[in-house]
Amino acid sequence: MSTTTTSHHDAHGHDDHGHPTGLMRWVKSTNHKDIGTMYLWFSFTMFLFAGALAMLIRLELFQPGLQFVRPEVFNQLTTLHGLIMIFGAIMPAFVGFANWQVPLMIGAPDMAFPRLNNMSFWLLIPAAILLLASFFVPGGAAAGGWTMYPPLSVQGGMSIDMSIFALHILGVSSIVGSINIITTIFNMRAPGMTLMKMPMFVWTWLITAYLLIAAMPVLAGALTMLITDRHFGTHFFNAAGGGDPVLFQHVFWFFGHPEVYIMILPAFGILSTIIPTFARKPLFGYASMVYATAAIAVLSFVVWAHHMFTTGMPVAGQLFFMYSTMLISVPTGVKVFNWLATMWKGSMTFETPMLFAVAVVFLFTIGGFSGLVCAILPVDIQLQDTYYVVAHFHYVLFSGAAMSIMGGVYYWIPKWTGHMYDETLGKWHFWLTTIAFNVTFFPMHFTGLAGMPRRIPDYSQQFAEFNMISSLGAFALGLSQLLFLYVVIKCIRGGAKATNQVWEGAHGLEWTVPSPAPFHTFETPPLVK
Amino acid sequence: MNKKAIFFISMMLLMATGNAQAAYELNLHAPVTEIARQIYDLHMLIVYVCLGILVIVFGVMFYSIYAHRKSVGHQAAQFHEHHVLEIIWTIIPAVILIAMAVPATKTILAMKDTTAADMTVKVIGHQWKWEYDYVDQNVHFISNLSTTQDQIDGKSEKGENYLLEVDNPMVVPVGKKIRVLLTAEDVIHSWSVPSFGVKQDAIPGFIKETWFRADKEGTYRGQCSELCGKAHGFMPIVVEAVSDEKYAAWIEAKNAEAAKGDAGADKEWTKEDLVANGKTVYEKNCAVCHQANGAGLPPAFPAMTGSKIALGAIWGADGKYAKDSHVDRLLNGKGVMPAWKAQLNDVEIASVITYERQALGNAATVDPIVQPAQIKAAR
Numbered sequence: 001m002s003t004t005t006t007s008h009h010d011a012h013g014h015d016d017h018g019h020p021t022g023l024m025r026w027v028k029s030t031n032h033k034d035i036g037t038m039y040l041w042f043s044f045t046m047f048l049f050a051g052a053l054a055m056l057i058r059l060e061l062f063q064p065g066l067q068f069v070r071p072e073v074f075n076q077l078t079t080l081h082g083l084i085m086i087f088g089a090i091m092p093a094f095v096g097f098a099n100w101q102v103p104l105m106i107g108a109p110d111m112a113f114p115r116l117n118n119m120s121f122w123l124l125i126p127a128a129i130l131l132l133a134s135f136f137v138p139g140g141a142a143a144g145g146w147t148m149y150p151p152l153s154v155q156g157g158m159s160i161d162m163s164i165f166a167l168h169i170l171g172v173s174s175i176v177g178s179i180n181i182i183t184t185i186f187n188m189r190a191p192g193m194t195l196m197k198m199p200m201f202v203w204t205w206l207i208t209a210y211l212l213i214a215a216m217p218v219l220a221g222a223l224t225m226l227i228t229d230r231h232f233g234t235h236f237f238n239a240a241g242g243g244d245p246v247l248f249q250h251v252f253w254f255f256g257h258p259e260v261y262i263m264i265l266p267a268f269g270i271l272s273t274i275i276p277t278f279a280r281k282p283l284f285g286y287a288s289m290v291y292a293t294a295a296i297a298v299l300s301f302v303v304w305a306h307h308m309f310t311t312g313m314p315v316a317g318q319l320f321f322m323y324s325t326m327l328i329s330v331p332t333g334v335k336v337f338n339w340l341a342t343m344w345k346g347s348m349t350f351e352t353p354m355l356f357a358v359a360v361v362f363l364f365t366i367g368g369f370s371g372l373v374c375a376i377l378p379v380d381i382q383l384q385d386t387y388y389v390v391a392h393f394h395y396v397l398f399s400g401a402a403m404s405i406m407g408g409v410y411y412w413i414p415k416w417t418g419h420m421y422d423e424t425l426g427k428w429h430f431w432l433t434t435i436a437f438n439v440t441f442f443p444m445h446f447t448g449l450a451g452m453p454r455r456i457p458d459y460s461q462q463f464a465e466f467n468m469i470s471s472l473g474a475f476a477l478g479l480s481q482l483l484f485l486y487v488v489i490k491c492i493r494g495g496a497k498a499t500n501q502v503w504e505g506a507h508g509l510e511w512t513v514p515s516p517a518p519f520h521t522f523e524t525p526p527l528v529k
Numbered sequence: 530m531n532k533k534a535i536f537f538i539s540m541m542l543l544m545a546t547g548n549a550q551a552a553y554e555l556n557l558h559a560p561v562t563e564i565a566r567q568i569y570d571l572h573m574l575i576v577y578v579c580l581g582i583l584v585i586v587f588g589v590m591f592y593s594i595y596a597h598r599k600s601v602g603h604q605a606a607q608f609h610e611h612h613v614l615e616i617i618w619t620i621i622p623a624v625i626l627i628a629m630a631v632p633a634t635k636t637i638l639a640m641k642d643t644t645a646a647d648m649t650v651k652v653i654g655h656q657w658k659w660e661y662d663y664v665d666q667n668v669h670f671i672s673n674l675s676t677t678q679d680q681i682d683g684k685s686e687k688g689e690n691y692l693l694e695v696d697n698p699m700v701v702p703v704g705k706k707i708r709v710l711l712t713a714e715d716v717i718h719s720w721s722v723p724s725f726g727v728k729q730d731a732i733p734g735f736i737k738e739t740w741f742r743a744d745k746e747g748t749y750r751g752q753c754s755e756l757c758g759k760a761h762g763f764m765p766i767v768v769e770a771v772s773d774e775k776y777a778a779w780i781e782a783k784n785a786e787a788a789k790g791d792a793g794a795d796k797e798w799t800k801e802d803l804v805a806n807g808k809t810v811y812e813k814n815c816a817v818c819h820q821a822n823g824a825g826l827p828p829a830f831p832a833m834t835g836s837k838i839a840l841g842a843i844w845g846a847d848g849k850y851a852k853d854s855h856v857d858r859l860l861n862g863k864g865v866m867p868a869w870k871a872q873l874n875d876v877e878i879a880s881v882i883t884y885e886r887q888a889l890g891n892a893a894t895v896d897p898i899v900q901p902a903q904i905k906a907a908r
């Protein structure tokens with residue numbers, strides 16, 4: 001399949017134009033497709049590992065009382081489940097999509113900085129090792145929650161330092177990756193592809209990349225202050241030395257809220273790609289989608305303190321953050337309406353990617369509504385730090401981000417492997433995941449309303465029934481993902497030959513190249529009319 | 530639809546198996562303060578509005594899925610914008626949001642108004658218990674989880690208020706505006722009583738305030754609501770709202786109890802009595818970290834058994850306790866170990882020190898026991 005080379009692209013010089021094989025193909029890869037593949041496998045591995053941690057959490061919560069893990073270990077499980085899912089599973093998955101799809105969608109031969117691209121992937125490995133190894137150091141893994149609030153996180157052992165260091169490395173990787181994506185999008189689009197002709201997925205990633213560049217250094221700052229408080233006697237977060245523990249929360253959530261959108265905007269991009277394909281109709285309101293995405297990104301920087309309504313801010317601050325948070329539902333609503341209008345009067349079929357996309361629109365909206373409920377400050381006082389919040393962010397992050405990723409994998413995997421996946425098994429995976437997800441997380445709305453705090457290893461008996469249902473759902477949800485693994489491997493190994501176009505309603509440059517996409521594509525830039 | 534069916538079937542099954550002695554709690558606690566009532570109504574309002582929107586919007590989607598399928602021969606239209614529609618669906622949500630923001634704002638302003646309180650209680654969060662200080666009434670006590678470890682470990686039947694019960698509840702008069710001042714000693718905790726619509730973080734080094742006025746006598750329960758370490762799930766809050774008479778009687782009883790504690794400090798105690806009393810104190814306050822058998826959880830929480838501090842000398846040549854001695858550590862703490870000076874009385878500190886020196890596999894020969902009077906003098 002390898003294409004022989006003539007250098008059309010002297011803007012950057014990568015010199016591995018053949019088709020390297022063996023281990024070195026991956027270690028030294030500067031090819032956006034190989035790096036994208038590595039990102040996706042890395043993400044999937046972390047997804048299964050952090051999912052296994054969640055299974056242990058649900059095992060302990062299956063019934064009241066302590067049965068399987070001690071409370072200190074329980075806190076390590078919740079902390080690492082959160083950290084690994086966010087930084088190890090969801091974010092790298094989207095970077096994997098960006099690597100594979102952005103050059104293909106804009107008609108570029110590769111990413112703008114291929115070697116940097118290699119580096120940003122390989123940085124993930126030491127970070128992952130630090131996180132996983134932290135389970136085995138004295139005192140066990142970090143146990144102060146993924147948010148790492150001081151003073152609790154100042155108390156922890158060396159695993160906290162390992163986690164901080166891991167996050168620093170991941171931050172560097174994200175920033176470098178974002179610079180690469182932005183440069184690629186601005187400089188390497190095919191002639192004729194103006195910004196307002198770019199595919200929606202590329203737009204959402206462009207905006208996400210800016211969010212990453214703005215937000216990750218803020219996290220790095222908060223973590224660095226934390227580590228100097230821990231080891232070098234500073235008092236940024238220690239009131240006894242003139243600091244303020246709440247300062248950490250402000251800085252952390254100044255990163256943390258844009259981070260939420262870093263994890264959802266590319267998912268919006270995937271939905272905006274899948275839905276028009278299977279509705280056989282152009283995306284409704286392209287321009288308003290772009291503006292809505294930009295508006296969400298900007299607003300995401302002025303809502304951070306809605307995570308801190310119970311800290312006791314002055315009333316002016318509370319009102320400001322409540323209003324700004326409520327405002328975000330306007331552009332988010334615009335997106336949902338646009339997807340529905342895209343489906344309206346289409347000619348729809350429901351292959352697995354479309355099933356995922358429709359389910360995401362519906363379930364993400366439920367997560368959006370529970371988010372609005374939490375935005376109303378007086379109500380949030382009752383819900384803060386309860387299972388309602390756990391339900392809310394899993395509706396946004398699992399049925400929003402993770403299920404979009406799954407839909408995206410089914411959508412593009414024929415292009416990546418050259419084979420169609422097994423549609424029957426794909427649909428099984430979809431239904432099992434969707435049903436199990438709701439069985440797991442819907443009851444948490446009720447336990448949360450009734451006041452069950454999150455991050456507790458044991459609970460009073462009034463919560464027993466719903467917790468048992470959640471646990472059963474979680475085990476089914478976890479097992480269903482092994483089916484996903486099987487479908488993906490089966491598709492790589494073989495299956496019906498995929499056409500260039502793959503989907504009847506698919507439009508865009510990536511569908512003009514053969515399936516599987518050759519090692520080098522668009523060495524001569526295509527012309528976009 | 531499928532998922533709902535499964536959800537309800539599994540619910541029915543569980544109820545049928547008789548596992549349902551507790552009701553399915555589906556909503557916020559029944560409110561007993563004006564603020565909690567406003568929150569309850571606000572929440573119901575938003576839920577109904579959201580449900581309405583959900584039904585309308587997704588009614589359209591599911592109709593479209595039903596009618597606009599390729600398999601029923603529907604041809605795709607090719608429109609891709611409609612400015613009027615786009616403006617409408619931007620403005621309508623904005624109007625709905627404003628309608629929600631108005632009552633919410635009113636409630637926030639009321640929540641923040643801590644003026645004209647009838648009394649003030651200072652609440653201090655500790656790893657992992659709550660301390661209550663009635664400054665004007667001179668009442669001061671620690672409130673610990675009273676559920677036994679055996680219940681948690683499944684070795685005995687779980688009680689009705691499993692994990693939601695304490696040895697010393699906070700008692701307040703019904704119908705009075707209680708101002709609560711919150712702080713914490715070690716890490717951030719959060720004091721929460723859902724029936725009152727109150728949740729306020731307790732932040733070390735800062736004093737935050739909130740308030741409530743219970744309308745109805747009763748016992749109201751909540752839990753620490755900010756992750757505060759390993760026993761975060763085991764530091765409940767129990768507030769009893771009682772009549773004025775009962776409240777006055779309670780204050781009197783608390784004062785008498787304190788006087789009795791002070792009296793005990795002056796008598797000479799036997800080793801056996803100290804060890805027996807110390808066991809109770811240890812299990813209530815120390816076992817959570819140093820473990821009931823004294824093995825600790827190194828490296829964070831050192832073992833008691835064989836501990837240099839628990840076996841070493843206490844008193845210096847000048848008759849005062851030495852630095853880093855057993856008494857020093859109990860009174861003043863160090864690092865993660867809290868200072869117990871303000872939390873335990875002389876008898877309790879002397880008993881627990883003696884217990885740690887003479888039980889848990891230890892048999893100290895240097896300074897084998899400590900008398901309450903010695904602690905009283907050492908403070």
Ligand SMILES: [Cu+2]
Nearest residue numbers: 718719753757
């Ligand atoms: Cu606490």
